[in-house]
Amino acid sequence: MKYSAEKKKAIVLYILEKISSGTQSLSSVVAEAFGISTNTVHSYLNELIADKIIEKHKRGEYALVTERNSYLFQRNAGELQSDMIAYEKCLKNQISHLGENVKHIWEYALSEMVNNVIDHSGAENMQVIVAHNYFKTYVCVLDDGIGIFEKIKAHFSLASLDEAVCELFKGKLTTDAARHSGEGIFFTSRMMDSFLISSDGKIFTTTKYSNDNFLSVDEDTDGTCVFMSLSNFTNRTAREVFDAFSNDDGGFTTTKIPLKSIFDSAPVSRSQAKRICNRLESFEEVVLDFEDVSWMGQGFAHQIFVVYKNLHPEVSIKPINMGPDVESMYLHVTKGS
Structure with missing residues (x-):
C-alpha cells in the first residue's frame, strides 16, 4: 500500500526515534504503532540504509549514521572571548538546513553555555564536541575550570554541593549579578530534549537522561561538562519556552522544580523543604x-x-503530578490552613 507523504514522514521519524532510543523488536513496535505490516517497515528501513541515514549492525539492530567532531578553544590563544565562537565554528554549518526554530534554540543554548565558561569558570581550555545525524544533534561543552557547583556553593556560602544543585533548578541564579541575569541554564535546560551538567561528582538534569550512544558521562571529571541534545525535527521554539515562565511583560516570573531530580528518595524533612523554599520569593509562581x-x-x-x-x-505554589500518597499528605497539611 502506498501511503501519503505526510504519513510516510511520520513513520520514518518514528523509526528514527526508536532507533535513537535503542528500542528492541523495532519492526514489530513500528508495525503495531501504525497498523502496518513488518514488510512495510523493512522496506522503509532498507530505504534509510540506502540513503545512508541508518546502518544495520546485526539482525534487527540498527544505528543512526552519526558524524562526530571535537574542537578545542584556549584562553591564552584569545579563543575564549566571544560567546558565539563555538556556534559559528562548530555548529552553524552543520545545522544550516534545519528549521529556523531549531537554529534559534541552538544559537541561544550554545552561546549561553560558552558564556558561562568564559565569564564564570576561570577555565584555560574548553572542548566542544558535536555529533549529529539525520534525526538528532548532540553538543557537549567541557572546561577545565572550577566546577559549576563548587563555584555556586562558595559564592553563596551554601552548606553542600547538593544545595548548589538545588538552587540551579530554580533559575535567577548567578555569581555575577552585575553582568548576568542567571537565566541561561534554566531556559536552555527547558529548550533541550536532553540536558545534563556533570561537575564535582554531582549531576544536574531536568530530563530523563540517556546516553543516546553518544556520551558516557564521568561524574568525577574535573571542571564542568554540559551535555545537550535536540531533535532536528522539533516543533519547539525558544519563544514558547520563555513565554511559559514569563508574565505578560516578559519578566521571568515562574519557575518549575522537578523534585525527583533533587532528592534521591522521598523528601521528608523541614530542612529539605527549607532548601527548596530558599529564594522562591524571587518568583510570582x-x-x-x-x-x-x-x-x-x-x-x-x-x-x-x-x-x-x-x-x-504573594508566592503562588502549585504542586503538579501528585500521586495518591503525596496528594493525601498535601491535603492533610493544608486542611484548614
Missing part, C-alpha cells in the same frame, strides 16, 4: 513537580505549603 515522587513527609509538606506560604502569601 512556583510549580513543584512531584512526578515519580511516591511520598513526602509531613514536615516537608507543612514547611512548604503552610509555613512558607503563610510567610510569603
